[in-house]
Amino acid sequence: xxxxxxxxxxxxxxxxxxxxxxxxxxxxxxxxxxxxxxxxxxxxxxxxxxxxxxxxxxxxxxxxxxxxxxxxxxxxxxxxxxxxxxxxxxxxxxxxxxxxxxxxxxxxxxxxxxxxxxxxxxxxxxxxxxxxxxxxxxxxxxxxxxxxxxxxxxxxxxxxxxxxxxxxxxxxxxxxxxxxxxxxxxxxxxx
Amino acid sequence: xxxxxxxxxxxxxxxxxxxxxxxxxxxxxxxxxxxxxxxxxxxxxxxxxxxxxxxxxxxxxxxxxxxxxxxxxxxxxxxxxxxxxxxxxxxxxxxxxxxxxxxxxxxxxxxxxxxxxxxxxxxxxxxxxxxxxxxxxxxxxxxxxxxxxxxxxxxxxxxxxxxxxxxxxxxxxxxxxxxxxxxxxxxxxxxxxxxxxxxxxxxxxxxxxxxxxxxx
Ligand code: SF4
Ligand code: SF4
Ligand code: FES
Ligand code: FES
Numbered sequence: 161x162x163x164x165x166x167x168x169x170x171x172x173x174x175x176x177x178x179x180x181x182x183x184x185x186x187x188x189x190x191x192x193x194x195x196x197x198x199x200x201x202x203x204x205x206x207x208x209x210x211x212x213x214x215x216x217x218x219x220x221x222x223x224x225x226x227x228x229x230x231x232x233x234x235x236x237x238x239x240x241x242x243x244x245x246x247x248x249x250x251x252x253x254x255x256x257x258x259x260x261x262x263x264x265x266x267x268x269x270x271x272x273x274x275x276x277x278x279x280x281x282x283x284x285x286x287x288x289x290x291x292x293x294x295x296x297x298x299x300x301x302x303x304x305x306x307x308x309x310x311x312x313x314x315x316x317x318x319x320x321x322x323x324x325x326x327x328x329x330x331x332x333x334x335x336x337x338x339x340x341x342x343x344x345x346x347x348x349x350x351x
Numbered sequence: 352x353x354x355x356x357x358x359x360x361x362x363x364x365x366x367x368x369x370x371x372x373x374x375x376x377x378x379x380x381x382x383x384x385x386x387x388x389x390x391x392x393x394x395x396x397x398x399x400x401x402x403x404x405x406x407x408x409x410x411x412x413x414x415x416x417x418x419x420x421x422x423x424x425x426x427x428x429x430x431x432x433x434x435x436x437x438x439x440x441x442x443x444x445x446x447x448x449x450x451x452x453x454x455x456x457x458x459x460x461x462x463x464x465x466x467x468x469x470x471x472x473x474x475x476x477x478x479x480x481x482x483x484x485x486x487x488x489x490x491x492x493x494x495x496x497x498x499x500x501x502x503x504x505x506x507x508x509x510x511x512x513x514x515x516x517x518x519x520x521x522x523x524x525x526x527x528x529x530x531x532x533x534x535x536x537x538x539x540x541x542x543x544x545x546x547x548x549x550x551x552x553x554x555x556x557x558x559x560x561x562x563x564x565x566x567x
Contacts, residue, residue, distance in 0.1 A: 224535060234535025235521035242523040242532075 183251070186215055190225040201230060208241055217251045250288040253295030255333060258312040259285075262301030268308040274298060276326040277311075356423040365419055370394070372401050372414035375427060382427050383436050383465050385443075385555060386504040387415040390513065395505055399439045400465070402432045411435055437469050445478035446527065448486065448499035456557030462502065481527060491533040493545040493562055498530040501558035507531065507550035514549045531559070 186193075190211070197203045197210075204226070211222050218241060227234035241247045259265075259274040277296050278284055288295040302310055307319025313329065352367040358380055365374040373389065375382050385398035394415040402411040406424035411432050414425075426432070444462070451457045451473070466473050474480075488496040503522070508531075512518040519540055523532040536544070544550075551559050 220534075227535065233517050233519055233521070235519055235532060236517075238523050238532055238534045239521035243525050 183215055183219065187219065187221045187225065190222060191229065194225065194229040197229075199230060201232060204230060204232075204237065204240055205244075208237075208247060212247060215251075217248045219249070248286070248297075250286065250295060251292055253288050253293055255294050255313055257294060257296045258299045258302070259296065260300070260302050260308070260310040260312070261298045262305065262308075264301070264305035264308040265310055270309040270321075272323065273309050273311060273321045273326065276323050280326060280330065354419055354421045354423075356419050356421075356425060358425045359427055367419065369419050370415050371403060371405070371417045371419055371423075371425055374419050375403075375414065375425075380427060381468070382414055383440075383468060384415060385461060385465075385502055386506065388506055388509055388553075391509060398443075398502065398504055400436050402435045403427045404429050404432055433469065437471055440465055440469055440471060441475040441478055443502055444473060444475050446481050446483075446499070447502075448480075448482055448497075449473045454500065454557040455560050456500075456554075460557060461555035483528065483530065485530070488530070488533065491536065491544070492538070492541040492567060494533070494551060495560050495562055495566070496531050496533070497558050497560075500556050501531060502556055503529055504555060506553045506555065507559050510549040510553040511547075514547055519544075520550060 193211075193214075194207065197207050207226055207230075208218060211226065212218050215222060223237045223241060224234050227237045230237075241249075257277055259270060259277060261270045261274065274285060274296070281289055281294050281296065283289055283294075283296060285296050285298050299312070302312060302317070304310055304317060304319065307317070309321045311318045311321050311329075313333075318325070318329065353364050354367050355362055355364045356371075356374065357363070358375055358378070361378075361380075363374060363378050365377065369377070370387075372382055372384060372387055376384075382401050382403060384401040386395055387398075387401065388394075396413045396416045399413065401414045403414040403417075404411050404426045405417065406426075411429075414427075440462075444466075447462070451460070451463065454460070457463075463473070483498045486497065486499055488498065505522070508518045508520055508522070511520055519536050520531055520533060522529050523534070524530060545561075548561060551561050554560075
Protein backbone atom coordinates (compact mmCIF):
# COMPACT_ATOMS: atom_id res chain seq x y z
CA UNK A 161 0.00 0.00 0.00
CA UNK A 162 1.40 3.42 -0.89
CA UNK A 163 0.33 5.88 1.73
CA UNK A 164 0.77 9.53 1.15
CA UNK A 165 2.88 10.59 4.15
CA UNK A 166 1.40 14.08 4.17
CA UNK A 167 -2.11 12.86 4.82
CA UNK A 168 -3.04 12.40 8.42
CA UNK A 169 -6.06 10.37 9.51
CA UNK A 170 -8.91 12.79 9.85
CA UNK A 171 -8.98 14.41 13.27
CA UNK A 172 -12.67 14.96 13.64
CA UNK A 173 -13.50 12.92 16.61
CA UNK A 174 -13.68 15.22 19.56
CA UNK A 175 -15.46 13.36 22.32
CA UNK A 176 -18.49 15.61 22.49
CA UNK A 177 -19.55 15.22 18.87
CA UNK A 178 -22.49 12.86 18.65
CA UNK A 179 -21.66 9.65 16.81
CA UNK A 180 -24.23 10.07 14.06
CA UNK A 181 -22.95 13.49 13.02
CA UNK A 182 -19.37 12.29 13.35
CA UNK A 183 -19.98 9.44 10.90
CA UNK A 184 -21.66 11.73 8.44
CA UNK A 185 -18.75 14.15 8.43
CA UNK A 186 -16.30 11.36 7.76
CA UNK A 187 -18.40 9.84 5.01
CA UNK A 188 -18.82 13.14 3.21
CA UNK A 189 -15.04 13.55 3.32
CA UNK A 190 -14.41 10.06 1.98
CA UNK A 191 -13.74 10.94 -1.66
CA UNK A 192 -10.78 13.04 -0.51
CA UNK A 193 -9.72 10.61 2.16
CA UNK A 194 -9.50 7.78 -0.36
CA UNK A 195 -7.03 9.65 -2.53
CA UNK A 196 -4.19 8.33 -0.36
CA UNK A 197 -4.77 4.89 -1.89
CA UNK A 198 -3.89 3.66 -5.36
CA UNK A 199 -6.89 3.40 -7.60
CA UNK A 200 -6.54 -0.34 -7.98
CA UNK A 201 -8.88 -3.22 -7.40
CA UNK A 202 -6.17 -4.84 -5.26
CA UNK A 203 -6.52 -1.98 -2.79
CA UNK A 204 -10.11 -2.88 -1.99
CA UNK A 205 -9.47 -4.81 1.21
CA UNK A 206 -6.83 -2.42 2.63
CA UNK A 207 -9.22 0.45 1.93
CA UNK A 208 -12.14 -1.26 3.62
CA UNK A 209 -9.94 -2.02 6.63
CA UNK A 210 -8.81 1.59 6.89
CA UNK A 211 -12.31 2.98 6.53
CA UNK A 212 -13.61 0.61 9.16
CA UNK A 213 -10.79 1.64 11.46
CA UNK A 214 -11.96 5.23 11.19
CA UNK A 215 -15.70 4.61 11.30
CA UNK A 216 -15.78 1.41 13.38
CA UNK A 217 -18.12 -0.04 10.75
CA UNK A 218 -18.90 0.10 7.04
CA UNK A 219 -22.15 1.90 6.25
CA UNK A 220 -23.71 1.61 2.80
CA UNK A 221 -22.61 5.13 1.85
CA UNK A 222 -18.99 4.27 2.59
CA UNK A 223 -19.15 1.14 0.43
CA UNK A 224 -20.61 3.23 -2.35
CA UNK A 225 -17.83 5.80 -2.05
CA UNK A 226 -15.20 3.06 -2.19
CA UNK A 227 -16.84 1.53 -5.27
CA UNK A 228 -16.93 4.93 -6.96
CA UNK A 229 -13.30 5.57 -6.15
CA UNK A 230 -12.10 2.23 -7.48
CA UNK A 231 -14.57 2.38 -10.38
CA UNK A 232 -15.97 -1.05 -9.68
CA UNK A 233 -19.61 -2.02 -9.17
CA UNK A 234 -20.77 -1.60 -5.61
CA UNK A 235 -22.06 -5.17 -5.81
CA UNK A 236 -18.48 -6.34 -5.97
CA UNK A 237 -17.56 -4.31 -2.91
CA UNK A 238 -20.44 -5.88 -1.01
CA UNK A 239 -19.43 -9.32 -2.18
CA UNK A 240 -15.90 -8.95 -0.86
CA UNK A 241 -16.84 -7.13 2.34
CA UNK A 242 -19.51 -9.61 3.40
CA UNK A 243 -17.19 -12.53 2.79
CA UNK A 244 -14.83 -11.56 5.60
CA UNK A 245 -15.76 -11.75 9.25
CA UNK A 246 -13.61 -8.76 10.10
CA UNK A 247 -16.00 -6.33 8.44
CA UNK A 248 -19.13 -5.11 10.13
CA UNK A 249 -22.00 -3.17 8.64
CA UNK A 250 -23.52 -1.76 11.78
CA UNK A 251 -21.82 0.43 14.37
CA UNK A 252 -20.75 -1.38 17.52
CA UNK A 253 -23.13 -0.62 20.37
CA UNK A 254 -22.06 1.03 23.61
CA UNK A 255 -22.58 -2.39 25.15
CA UNK A 256 -21.27 -4.96 22.72
CA UNK A 257 -22.79 -8.33 23.34
CA UNK A 258 -20.75 -11.19 21.98
CA UNK A 259 -22.37 -14.57 22.24
CA UNK A 260 -19.95 -17.46 22.05
CA UNK A 261 -20.93 -20.18 19.62
CA UNK A 262 -17.70 -22.13 19.80
CA UNK A 263 -18.02 -25.89 20.06
CA UNK A 264 -18.48 -26.10 23.83
CA UNK A 265 -20.90 -23.19 24.01
CA UNK A 266 -22.78 -24.46 21.01
CA UNK A 267 -23.27 -27.83 22.65
CA UNK A 268 -24.41 -26.10 25.84
CA UNK A 269 -27.11 -24.17 24.02
CA UNK A 270 -25.31 -20.96 23.05
CA UNK A 271 -27.71 -20.56 20.16
CA UNK A 272 -30.62 -20.34 22.58
CA UNK A 273 -28.83 -17.61 24.50
CA UNK A 274 -28.22 -15.77 21.25
CA UNK A 275 -31.90 -16.01 20.43
CA UNK A 276 -32.75 -14.65 23.87
CA UNK A 277 -30.65 -11.56 23.30
CA UNK A 278 -32.02 -11.12 19.81
CA UNK A 279 -35.58 -11.28 21.01
CA UNK A 280 -34.95 -9.04 24.02
CA UNK A 281 -33.34 -6.31 21.90
CA UNK A 282 -35.38 -6.81 18.76
CA UNK A 283 -32.30 -7.03 16.55
CA UNK A 284 -30.46 -9.84 14.85
CA UNK A 285 -26.91 -10.97 15.24
CA UNK A 286 -24.67 -8.47 13.43
CA UNK A 287 -27.07 -5.61 14.10
CA UNK A 288 -27.19 -2.64 16.45
CA UNK A 289 -30.12 -1.06 18.27
CA UNK A 290 -31.13 2.28 16.83
CA UNK A 291 -29.88 4.22 19.83
CA UNK A 292 -26.54 2.44 19.43
CA UNK A 293 -26.72 1.22 23.02
CA UNK A 294 -26.46 -2.49 22.17
CA UNK A 295 -25.07 -4.62 19.39
CA UNK A 296 -25.05 -8.39 19.13
CA UNK A 297 -22.54 -10.57 17.41
CA UNK A 298 -21.51 -14.17 17.53
CA UNK A 299 -17.95 -15.16 18.23
CA UNK A 300 -16.02 -18.40 18.19
CA UNK A 301 -14.47 -19.86 21.34
CA UNK A 302 -13.40 -17.12 23.75
CA UNK A 303 -11.22 -19.50 25.73
CA UNK A 304 -13.20 -20.36 28.83
CA UNK A 305 -15.19 -23.36 27.69
CA UNK A 306 -15.52 -24.60 31.29
CA UNK A 307 -17.97 -21.74 31.80
CA UNK A 308 -20.04 -22.56 28.73
CA UNK A 309 -22.32 -21.12 27.54
CA UNK A 310 -20.39 -17.86 27.62
CA UNK A 311 -21.32 -14.30 26.70
CA UNK A 312 -19.09 -11.25 26.64
CA UNK A 313 -20.69 -7.94 27.51
CA UNK A 314 -18.06 -5.43 26.58
CA UNK A 315 -15.00 -6.97 28.22
CA UNK A 316 -16.91 -8.76 30.96
CA UNK A 317 -17.13 -12.51 30.74
CA UNK A 318 -20.49 -13.93 31.77
CA UNK A 319 -20.28 -17.66 32.30
CA UNK A 320 -22.94 -20.33 32.66
CA UNK A 321 -25.46 -18.19 30.86
CA UNK A 322 -29.11 -19.06 31.09
CA UNK A 323 -32.20 -17.37 29.68
CA UNK A 324 -33.07 -15.98 33.12
CA UNK A 325 -29.59 -14.45 33.39
CA UNK A 326 -30.14 -12.58 30.14
CA UNK A 327 -32.96 -10.68 31.80
CA UNK A 328 -30.81 -10.08 34.90
CA UNK A 329 -28.02 -8.64 32.79
CA UNK A 330 -30.20 -5.93 31.37
CA UNK A 331 -31.54 -5.05 34.79
CA UNK A 332 -27.98 -4.69 36.01
CA UNK A 333 -26.94 -2.53 33.07
CA UNK A 334 -29.96 -0.32 33.70
CA UNK A 335 -29.18 -0.01 37.42
CA UNK A 336 -25.55 0.82 36.72
CA UNK A 337 -26.61 3.46 34.26
CA UNK A 338 -28.95 5.08 36.75
CA UNK A 339 -26.29 5.02 39.40
CA UNK A 340 -23.85 6.72 37.09
CA UNK A 341 -26.43 9.35 36.27
CA UNK A 342 -27.12 10.04 39.92
CA UNK A 343 -23.44 10.31 40.61
CA UNK A 344 -22.96 12.72 37.76
CA UNK A 345 -25.83 14.82 38.96
CA UNK A 346 -24.49 14.91 42.51
CA UNK A 347 -21.17 15.95 41.11
CA UNK A 348 -22.69 18.73 39.06
CA UNK A 349 -24.82 20.13 41.83
CA UNK A 350 -21.80 19.86 44.10
CA UNK A 351 -23.66 17.94 46.81
CA UNK B 352 -7.54 -29.11 -35.35
CA UNK B 353 -9.81 -31.98 -34.51
CA UNK B 354 -9.17 -34.75 -32.04
CA UNK B 355 -10.84 -38.10 -31.62
CA UNK B 356 -11.86 -39.26 -28.17
CA UNK B 357 -13.81 -42.24 -26.97
CA UNK B 358 -16.84 -41.69 -24.75
CA UNK B 359 -18.75 -44.66 -23.37
CA UNK B 360 -17.30 -46.77 -26.19
CA UNK B 361 -18.30 -44.29 -28.89
CA UNK B 362 -15.73 -42.45 -31.05
CA UNK B 363 -16.21 -38.70 -31.22
CA UNK B 364 -14.26 -36.34 -33.42
CA UNK B 365 -14.36 -32.88 -31.88
CA UNK B 366 -12.58 -29.54 -31.91
CA UNK B 367 -9.34 -29.44 -29.97
CA UNK B 368 -10.09 -26.74 -27.44
CA UNK B 369 -13.33 -28.10 -26.12
CA UNK B 370 -13.85 -29.23 -22.58
CA UNK B 371 -14.89 -32.84 -22.21
CA UNK B 372 -18.27 -31.62 -21.00
CA UNK B 373 -18.87 -29.50 -24.07
CA UNK B 374 -17.67 -32.22 -26.43
CA UNK B 375 -20.12 -34.67 -24.89
CA UNK B 376 -23.06 -32.27 -24.80
CA UNK B 377 -22.52 -31.37 -28.45
CA UNK B 378 -22.71 -35.06 -29.30
CA UNK B 379 -25.86 -35.68 -27.32
CA UNK B 380 -24.13 -37.41 -24.46
CA UNK B 381 -25.65 -35.82 -21.39
CA UNK B 382 -23.53 -35.12 -18.34
CA UNK B 383 -25.28 -33.47 -15.40
CA UNK B 384 -24.15 -29.86 -15.03
CA UNK B 385 -25.39 -26.64 -13.48
CA UNK B 386 -22.66 -24.04 -13.49
CA UNK B 387 -21.10 -24.47 -16.92
CA UNK B 388 -21.47 -21.80 -19.60
CA UNK B 389 -19.86 -22.02 -23.00
CA UNK B 390 -18.29 -18.59 -23.08
CA UNK B 391 -16.60 -18.76 -19.69
CA UNK B 392 -12.82 -18.77 -20.05
CA UNK B 393 -12.40 -20.17 -16.54
CA UNK B 394 -15.29 -22.38 -15.50
CA UNK B 395 -15.99 -21.98 -11.78
CA UNK B 396 -16.58 -25.74 -11.46
CA UNK B 397 -18.69 -25.01 -8.42
CA UNK B 398 -21.70 -27.27 -8.84
CA UNK B 399 -19.66 -30.49 -8.65
CA UNK B 400 -22.06 -32.43 -10.83
CA UNK B 401 -20.27 -32.92 -14.12
CA UNK B 402 -17.95 -35.73 -13.02
CA UNK B 403 -16.63 -38.29 -15.49
CA UNK B 404 -13.94 -40.92 -15.35
CA UNK B 405 -10.97 -40.55 -17.68
CA UNK B 406 -8.69 -43.51 -18.31
CA UNK B 407 -5.35 -42.89 -16.65
CA UNK B 408 -6.71 -40.48 -14.06
CA UNK B 409 -7.03 -41.82 -10.56
CA UNK B 410 -10.30 -40.22 -9.57
CA UNK B 411 -13.35 -38.88 -11.34
CA UNK B 412 -12.77 -35.35 -12.64
CA UNK B 413 -15.09 -32.43 -13.40
CA UNK B 414 -15.56 -32.58 -17.15
CA UNK B 415 -16.07 -28.83 -17.48
CA UNK B 416 -12.46 -28.20 -16.50
CA UNK B 417 -10.75 -30.96 -18.50
CA UNK B 418 -9.92 -30.35 -22.15
CA UNK B 419 -10.21 -33.08 -24.73
CA UNK B 420 -6.95 -34.74 -25.82
CA UNK B 421 -6.18 -37.18 -28.60
CA UNK B 422 -7.16 -40.78 -27.81
CA UNK B 423 -8.71 -39.84 -24.49
CA UNK B 424 -11.03 -42.51 -23.08
CA UNK B 425 -13.96 -41.18 -21.06
CA UNK B 426 -16.77 -42.87 -19.18
CA UNK B 427 -19.72 -40.79 -18.07
CA UNK B 428 -21.85 -43.32 -16.22
CA UNK B 429 -19.72 -45.37 -13.86
CA UNK B 430 -20.98 -46.14 -10.34
CA UNK B 431 -18.37 -43.80 -8.84
CA UNK B 432 -19.50 -40.96 -11.07
CA UNK B 433 -23.15 -41.48 -10.29
CA UNK B 434 -22.47 -41.70 -6.58
CA UNK B 435 -20.71 -38.34 -6.62
CA UNK B 436 -23.46 -36.76 -8.68
CA UNK B 437 -26.22 -38.07 -6.46
CA UNK B 438 -24.50 -36.82 -3.31
CA UNK B 439 -23.89 -33.46 -4.94
CA UNK B 440 -27.50 -33.10 -5.93
CA UNK B 441 -28.72 -34.23 -2.52
CA UNK B 442 -26.60 -31.55 -0.88
CA UNK B 443 -28.04 -28.94 -3.21
CA UNK B 444 -31.55 -30.09 -2.41
CA UNK B 445 -30.83 -30.08 1.31
CA UNK B 446 -30.64 -26.27 1.16
CA UNK B 447 -33.56 -25.96 -1.22
CA UNK B 448 -37.13 -25.08 -0.49
CA UNK B 449 -38.85 -27.66 -2.65
CA UNK B 450 -42.32 -26.35 -3.44
CA UNK B 451 -42.64 -26.92 -7.17
CA UNK B 452 -46.38 -26.27 -7.28
CA UNK B 453 -45.78 -22.65 -6.38
CA UNK B 454 -42.64 -22.12 -8.41
CA UNK B 455 -42.53 -20.50 -11.85
CA UNK B 456 -39.80 -22.93 -12.93
CA UNK B 457 -41.99 -25.96 -12.37
CA UNK B 458 -41.62 -28.43 -15.25
CA UNK B 459 -38.84 -26.35 -16.72
CA UNK B 460 -36.38 -26.68 -13.89
CA UNK B 461 -32.87 -28.00 -14.08
CA UNK B 462 -33.10 -29.49 -10.59
CA UNK B 463 -36.17 -31.49 -11.50
CA UNK B 464 -34.45 -32.69 -14.65
CA UNK B 465 -31.34 -33.69 -12.73
CA UNK B 466 -33.31 -35.52 -10.07
CA UNK B 467 -35.17 -37.47 -12.72
CA UNK B 468 -31.97 -38.27 -14.58
CA UNK B 469 -30.14 -39.40 -11.45
CA UNK B 470 -33.23 -41.14 -10.11
CA UNK B 471 -33.41 -39.48 -6.74
CA UNK B 472 -36.30 -37.76 -5.01
CA UNK B 473 -36.47 -33.99 -4.64
CA UNK B 474 -36.69 -34.33 -0.87
CA UNK B 475 -33.54 -36.12 0.29
CA UNK B 476 -34.29 -38.40 3.20
CA UNK B 477 -31.06 -38.48 5.12
CA UNK B 478 -30.15 -34.81 5.14
CA UNK B 479 -31.66 -32.11 7.26
CA UNK B 480 -33.26 -29.33 5.24
CA UNK B 481 -31.37 -26.13 5.97
CA UNK B 482 -33.03 -22.95 4.74
CA UNK B 483 -32.02 -19.30 4.94
CA UNK B 484 -34.03 -16.93 7.13
CA UNK B 485 -34.73 -14.57 4.29
CA UNK B 486 -36.88 -16.43 1.80
CA UNK B 487 -37.53 -13.67 -0.66
CA UNK B 488 -35.63 -10.55 -1.72
CA UNK B 489 -37.74 -7.86 -3.28
CA UNK B 490 -35.72 -4.67 -3.20
CA UNK B 491 -35.35 -4.61 -6.95
CA UNK B 492 -38.06 -2.97 -9.00
CA UNK B 493 -38.22 -5.67 -11.66
CA UNK B 494 -36.65 -8.78 -10.19
CA UNK B 495 -37.46 -11.06 -7.31
CA UNK B 496 -34.87 -13.37 -5.81
CA UNK B 497 -35.56 -16.49 -3.79
CA UNK B 498 -32.44 -17.50 -1.83
CA UNK B 499 -33.88 -20.88 -0.93
CA UNK B 500 -34.31 -21.81 -4.57
CA UNK B 501 -30.90 -20.58 -5.69
CA UNK B 502 -28.27 -23.20 -6.51
CA UNK B 503 -25.48 -20.58 -6.49
CA UNK B 504 -24.42 -21.51 -10.00
CA UNK B 505 -23.37 -17.88 -10.68
CA UNK B 506 -24.74 -18.00 -14.22
CA UNK B 507 -26.77 -14.86 -13.63
CA UNK B 508 -23.68 -12.96 -12.51
CA UNK B 509 -21.79 -14.07 -15.59
CA UNK B 510 -24.71 -13.24 -17.88
CA UNK B 511 -24.95 -9.77 -16.34
CA UNK B 512 -21.25 -9.22 -16.84
CA UNK B 513 -21.50 -10.30 -20.47
CA UNK B 514 -24.33 -7.83 -21.09
CA UNK B 515 -22.87 -4.84 -19.27
CA UNK B 516 -19.11 -5.31 -19.15
CA UNK B 517 -19.36 -5.63 -15.37
CA UNK B 518 -21.85 -7.35 -13.14
CA UNK B 519 -24.43 -5.35 -11.25
CA UNK B 520 -25.30 -8.32 -9.09
CA UNK B 521 -23.01 -10.35 -6.90
CA UNK B 522 -22.96 -12.99 -4.21
CA UNK B 523 -22.74 -11.76 -0.64
CA UNK B 524 -21.97 -13.65 2.54
CA UNK B 525 -20.48 -17.09 2.56
CA UNK B 526 -21.19 -20.68 3.43
CA UNK B 527 -24.83 -21.46 4.10
CA UNK B 528 -25.60 -17.76 4.07
CA UNK B 529 -24.36 -17.02 0.59
CA UNK B 530 -26.95 -15.30 -1.53
CA UNK B 531 -27.32 -12.98 -4.45
CA UNK B 532 -27.54 -9.26 -3.75
CA UNK B 533 -28.99 -6.32 -5.65
CA UNK B 534 -27.15 -3.90 -3.40
CA UNK B 535 -26.18 -0.66 -5.05
CA UNK B 536 -28.17 -1.01 -8.28
CA UNK B 537 -29.52 2.49 -8.85
CA UNK B 538 -33.02 3.22 -10.16
CA UNK B 539 -31.75 3.94 -13.61
CA UNK B 540 -29.98 0.59 -13.82
CA UNK B 541 -32.99 -1.21 -12.41
CA UNK B 542 -35.09 0.15 -15.22
CA UNK B 543 -32.50 -1.17 -17.66
CA UNK B 544 -32.81 -4.60 -16.03
CA UNK B 545 -36.39 -4.70 -17.17
CA UNK B 546 -35.35 -4.75 -20.80
CA UNK B 547 -32.16 -6.76 -20.36
CA UNK B 548 -33.38 -9.76 -18.39
CA UNK B 549 -30.25 -11.82 -19.16
CA UNK B 550 -29.94 -12.96 -15.56
CA UNK B 551 -33.51 -14.15 -15.13
CA UNK B 552 -33.41 -15.86 -18.52
CA UNK B 553 -30.32 -17.86 -17.68
CA UNK B 554 -31.35 -18.97 -14.19
CA UNK B 555 -31.67 -22.77 -14.39
CA UNK B 556 -34.17 -22.86 -11.53
CA UNK B 557 -36.85 -20.51 -10.25
CA UNK B 558 -34.54 -18.38 -8.10
CA UNK B 559 -34.37 -15.17 -10.11
CA UNK B 560 -37.63 -14.15 -11.71
CA UNK B 561 -39.10 -11.07 -13.30
CA UNK B 562 -41.86 -9.38 -11.41
CA UNK B 563 -45.23 -9.40 -13.06
CA UNK B 564 -46.84 -6.04 -13.79
CA UNK B 565 -49.03 -6.23 -10.69
CA UNK B 566 -46.18 -7.30 -8.39
CA UNK B 567 -44.32 -4.08 -9.14
S1 SF4 C 1 -36.58 -24.38 -8.39
FE1 SF4 C 1 -37.19 -26.33 -9.34
S2 SF4 C 1 -37.07 -27.84 -7.68
FE2 SF4 C 1 -37.07 -25.82 -6.75
S3 SF4 C 1 -39.22 -25.42 -6.25
FE3 SF4 C 1 -38.81 -24.53 -8.28
S4 SF4 C 1 -39.39 -26.13 -9.70
FE4 SF4 C 1 -39.17 -27.13 -7.73
S1 SF4 D 1 -30.20 -16.87 -9.09
FE1 SF4 D 1 -30.35 -18.59 -10.57
S2 SF4 D 1 -28.70 -18.17 -12.03
FE2 SF4 D 1 -28.26 -16.92 -10.24
S3 SF4 D 1 -26.89 -18.15 -8.98
FE3 SF4 D 1 -28.97 -18.57 -8.26
S4 SF4 D 1 -29.63 -20.36 -9.40
FE4 SF4 D 1 -27.85 -19.55 -10.48
S1 FES E 1 -16.65 -22.52 23.12
FE1 FES E 1 -17.40 -20.80 24.16
S2 FES E 1 -15.71 -20.35 25.42
FE2 FES E 1 -14.95 -22.04 24.31
S1 FES F 1 -20.54 -27.94 -14.64
FE1 FES F 1 -18.63 -28.70 -14.01
S2 FES F 1 -18.68 -28.31 -11.88
FE2 FES F 1 -20.55 -27.40 -12.54
